[in-house]
Amino acid sequence: MTERKNLFSLENEKELDIAWCPGCGNFGILNILKNVLEEMEEITPNNFVLVSGIGQAAKIPHYFKNNAFNGLHGRALPVASAIKMANPELYVVAESGDGDMYGEGGNHFIHNIRRNVNITNIVHDNRVYGLTKGQASPTSQRGMVTPVQVNGVILNPFNPIAVAIANGATFVARTFVGDIKGAKEIIKKAIRHKGYALVDLFQPCVTFNKINTYAWFNEHTYKLGEEHDPSDKMKALELAFQEDKLPLGIIYEEKGKPTFEEQLTIYKENKDPLFKRNVDLNKLESFINSMR
Amino acid sequence: MKRTIKEEISIVLSGEAGQGIQTIERLLTFILKREGYYVFATKEYMSRIRGGSNSTEIRVSSKPVRSYTEGIDILMPLTKESVEHLGNRVTEETLIIADNESLKLDNKNIFDIPIISIAKEIGNTIYSNIVAVGVILGLFGIKTKTIEDYLRERFEGKGEEIVKNNIKAASEGYKLGKEFTDKGEIKVIIESDESLKDDLLISGTDAVALGALAGNCDSIFSYPMTPGTGVLIDLANFSKDFDILVEQAEDEIAAINMAIGGWYAGARSMVTTSDGGFALMEEGVSLAAMVESPVVIHLAQRPAPATGLPTRTGQEGLNLVIHSGHGEFPRLVFAPGTLEQAFEITQKAFNIADKYQIPVFILTDQFFVDSYYNVKKFDLSKIENKKYIVETDENYKRFDLSKAENGVSPRGIPNFGKGLVVVDSDEHDEEGHLTEDLDIRVKMVEKRLKKGEVLVEDYISPELFGNENYKYLVVCWGSNYNVVKEAIARIDNKDVAMLHFSQVYPLPDSTVKYLEKAKKVIDVENNATGQFAKLLRAETGINVDKKILKYNGMPFSVEELTAKIREELK
Numbered sequence: 001m002t003e004r005k006n007l008f009s010l011e012n013e014k015e016l017d018i019a020w021c022p023g024c025g026n027f028g029i030l031n032i033l034k035n036v037l038e039e040m041e042e043i044t045p046n047n048f049v050l051v052s053g054i055g056q057a058a059k060i061p062h063y064f065k066n067n068a069f070n071g072l073h074g075r076a077l078p079v080a081s082a083i084k085m086a087n088p089e090l091y092v093v094a095e096s097g098d099g100d101m102y103g104e105g106g107n108h109f110i111h112n113i114r115r116n117v118n119i120t121n122i123v124h125d126n127r128v129y130g131l132t133k134g135q136a137s138p139t140s141q142r143g144m145v146t147p148v149q150v151n152g153v154i155l156n157p158f159n160p161i162a163v164a165i166a167n168g169a170t171f172v173a174r175t176f177v178g179d180i181k182g183a184k185e186i187i188k189k190a191i192r193h194k195g196y197a198l199v200d201l202f203q204p205c206v207t208f209n210k211i212n213t214y215a216w217f218n219e220h221t222y223k224l225g226e227e228h229d230p231s232d233k234m235k236a237l238e239l240a241f242q243e244d245k246l247p248l249g250i251i252y253e254e255k256g257k258p259t260f261e262e263q264l265t266i267y268k269e270n271k272d273p274l275f276k277r278n279v280d281l282n283k284l285e286s287f288i289n290s291m292r
Numbered sequence: 293m294k295r296t297i298k299e300e301i302s303i304v305l306s307g308e309a310g311q312g313i314q315t316i317e318r319l320l321t322f323i324l325k326r327e328g329y330y331v332f333a334t335k336e337y338m339s340r341i342r343g344g345s346n347s348t349e350i351r352v353s354s355k356p357v358r359s360y361t362e363g364i365d366i367l368m369p370l371t372k373e374s375v376e377h378l379g380n381r382v383t384e385e386t387l388i389i390a391d392n393e394s395l396k397l398d399n400k401n402i403f404d405i406p407i408i409s410i411a412k413e414i415g416n417t418i419y420s421n422i423v424a425v426g427v428i429l430g431l432f433g434i435k436t437k438t439i440e441d442y443l444r445e446r447f448e449g450k451g452e453e454i455v456k457n458n459i460k461a462a463s464e465g466y467k468l469g470k471e472f473t474d475k476g477e478i479k480v481i482i483e484s485d486e487s488l489k490d491d492l493l494i495s496g497t498d499a500v501a502l503g504a505l506a507g508n509c510d511s512i513f514s515y516p517m518t519p520g521t522g523v524l525i526d527l528a529n530f531s532k533d534f535d536i537l538v539e540q541a542e543d544e545i546a547a548i549n550m551a552i553g554g555w556y557a558g559a560r561s562m563v564t565t566s567d568g569g570f571a572l573m574e575e576g577v578s579l580a581a582m583v584e585s586p587v588v589i590h591l592a593q594r595p596a597p598a599t600g601l602p603t604r605t606g607q608e609g610l611n612l613v614i615h616s617g618h619g620e621f622p623r624l625v626f627a628p629g630t631l632e633q634a635f636e637i638t639q640k641a642f643n644i645a646d647k648y649q650i651p652v653f654i655l656t657d658q659f660f661v662d663s664y665y666n667v668k669k670f671d672l673s674k675i676e677n678k679k680y681i682v683e684t685d686e687n688y689k690r691f692d693l694s695k696a697e698n699g700v701s702p703r704g705i706p707n708f709g710k711g712l713v714v715v716d717s718d719e720h721d722e723e724g725h726l727t728e729d730l731d732i733r734v735k736m737v738e739k740r741l742k743k744g745e746v747l748v749e750d751y752i753s754p755e756l757f758g759n760e761n762y763k764y765l766v767v768c769w770g771s772n773y774n775v776v777k778e779a780i781a782r783i784d785n786k787d788v789a790m791l792h793f794s795q796v797y798p799l800p801d802s803t804v805k806y807l808e809k810a811k812k813v814i815d816v817e818n819n820a821t822g823q824f825a826k827l828l829r830a831e832t833g834i835n836v837d838k839k840i841l842k843y844n845g846m847p848f849s850v851e852e853l854t855a856k857i858r859e860e861l862k
């Protein structure tokens with residue numbers, strides 16, 4: 001274990017000029033993920049890829065030592081999925097903000113749930129756009145006043161948990177950065193889950209979201225107990241719609257559903273990632289010549 | 293009216309979508325090619341699945357024919373409307389073969405053939421198409437064995453009964469066709485050449501898809517959009533024999549991001565689309581540029597803006613492609629003119645993209661992807677595919693400036709070697725980490741642009757056809773290769789030559805030399821503003837003297853282009 005301590009830390013970690021505001025929930029997520037990776041023996045900086053989009057949360061790969069793809073706003077999921085499709089030996093986590101994943105990336109969010117590629121999707125849900133200075137995000141509460149929504153948000157908030165379950169996601173969890181132990185455990189399970197796994201992770205934005213503070217999240221969430229059976233889809237949907245107090249934990253989990261990669265014929269017999277393969281030109285020549 | 297058709301014939305089939313024109317087209321072209329004729333087929337169609345008026349032109353010749361002609365020697369209409377649809381392409385000279393009992397056409401050149409009742413006799417009206425095929429083959433006096441063999445191969449999977457009925461239908465039609473020639477009413481005299489039997493008969497779509505396979509393409513991510521979809525479908529079909537990851541993305545944005553993700557993990561990915569779909573991919577093009585990822589983009593053009601004319605042809609995507617993506621970075625844009633070129637260029641595109649870590653485009657268009665003709669068998673023995681990915685060591689830096697030769701840093705991929713691969717759409721340092729250091733920014737810009745300078749090594753020069761001491765130079769690009777070539781051959785004037793660009797951006801160095809030599813430069817394009825002519829001026833400072841532009845959604849016909857070029861020689 002000890003030799004894995006700091007395995008995912010950059011050499012210059014101490015001097016890193018981290019772009020987040022003091023007190024931001026992103027720091028907590030950074031520590032949690034780092035601990036999770038250190039604790040998961042099967043993962044190394046080499047066989048792991050962290051993919052993100054754009055935003056404050058999306059900067060997270062730059063504070064890690066592992067493979068990373070920091071792409072475009074909203075586009076983390078297509079990139080992450082394709083990486084896994086091309087090389088199923090890699091562990092792939094797509095991590096970004098709620099604006100990134102649910103707003104700009106909404107279409108990809110829906111369809112990657114359906115695709116069920118074996119990746120993990122961690123969403124830093126601070127219910128606001130951080131990097132662009134405090135506009136409403138899809139998960140912002142009704143009534144929240146922002147520089148753009150000057151009279152308060154009038155849209156209904158996006159419900160990622162319900163959407164994920166409704167679209168057939170096989171692992172849907174919600175957690176809070178204030179609950180370090182709970183979050184760690186959930187992320188670990190999400191990564192080990194076979195198939196697409198969503199972790200909606202509450203993270204206070206101390207600068208732009210004065211409503212959903214640490215205290216607010218503490219007050220408005222509760223942890224699901226042992227009695228919750230995550231395989232119960234109807235119950236899970238019911239929990240997804242609970243608004244007064246938001247449940248934390250694995251809300252829905254279904255085991256054994258085949259992943260995207262498992263269903264691809266290209267991996268049925270040959271498990272090699274694509275980069276190890278070459279077209280057989282002789283075979284191709286006779287194939288082409290049959291087009292007469 | 294008695295008619296003798298020599299050396300070359302143009303047969304047009306026309307009818308509603310869903311009437312099986314494609315089946316006739318396919319059977320005729322394959323059988324005629326096997327019998328040793330040069331064949332060319334091109335279709336025009338409406339954006340609908342049933343009804344409307346569509347047509348296919350099949351040219352059969354004793355010499356290579358590879359472009360669209362207006363003239364129709366034999367018309368086979370399947371509906372009454374289709375004759376009207378073809379307008380003044382149907383002339384006094386056009387012979388119409390039709391089941392006139394059902395069509396009731398009013399034309400003096402009709403050969404009335406009871407196609408439907410013959411089919412009914414055989415058992416089902418679905419055999420009408422095959423009877424029609426038989427009639428045409430009868431005019432040619434094709435060996436019945438060639439026909440039977442082909443029909444057998446084609447319908448074998450459907451059981452002996454179906455094979456027999458098809459052969460019967462064809463031979464009944466054949467007899468009728470033969471009767472016409474025996475009576476001397478139509479005489480088709482076209483020499484055949486046994487050796488053509490071995491040629492391939494492929495479409496532009498096939499050429500691109502096969503080129504991709506030959507270029508070691510292992511994955512395609514795309515969202516359907518006519519006319520680019522064919523390449524996606526082809527590769528999906530090929531995936532039964534070859535390992536190809538085929539995924540229909542949720543949209544074009546996802547498609548190109550997936551392709552880039554694929555390359556990041558070591559795959560060789562492509563996307564195929566049309567202008568409107570590509571507009572959505574632009575963001576991904578600049579991502580590829582920034583993270584220095586290879587990516588191969590096939591764009592089959594159709595008339596735009598917006599949804600344009602979905603099933604028609606045009607060359608309006610050039611500006612879009614050369615200016616696509618924000619920021620400054622190098623790219624290569626190819627526009628093959630022939631099927632052979634499309635195959636070679638697409639194969640090459642994967643290696644060039646990989647070598648320079650840049651986006652490489654293959655620009656075709658509806659006319660190009662939907663046309664097919666016979667080509668010599670491809671020789672793959674000289675094909676070399678090189679994967680440029682490197683095994684990394686612990687000190688690996690993705691954008692290492694010290695290791696960058698001509699701006700190209702060795703490209704590692706995750707979990708191949710000891711190094712880590714970090715890429716970022718933000719400006720980044722050598723390790724790939726986000727930076728706002730403005731000195732590094734300048735170095736990275738210069739690094740990326742530097743690649744553009746060395747691309748020259750892989751440039752494809754324009755091809756000159758005709759006398760080297762030309763006075764008139766007809767300049768074209770992409771799919772206009774064959775029609776310009778044929779027009780110039782018809783004009784047969786040693787002062788006229790054709791210069792075709794299959795690399796349209798950046799312009800190959802020899803461009804200026806060619807243009808300067810001409811007394812008059814005539815530009816031929818399928819758009820309304822002369823996009824390529826403008827590019828020529830922007831890049832070389834040389835103005836073309838005359839533009840021949842067509843933008844009604846149809847390709848140039850040999851006749852019209854010949855006339856238009858002739859006009860310019862006065």
Ligand SMILES: Cc1ncc(C[n+]2csc(CCOP(=O)(O)OP(=O)(O)O)c2C)c(N)n1
Nearest residue numbers: 054055056057073097098099100129130131
């Ligand atoms: C295509 C595009 N549109 C807009 C932006 C500007 N932008 C950057 S981050 C962001 C919102 C990020 O919000 P969220 O994902 O919630 O992340 P946070 O910053 O709150 O962590 C926006 C709109 C962009 N970079 N790219």
Ligand code: SF4
Nearest residue numbers: 021024056130205206
């Ligand atoms: S703006 Fe908000 S989310 Fe971004 S770093 Fe600051 S506190 Fe964190």
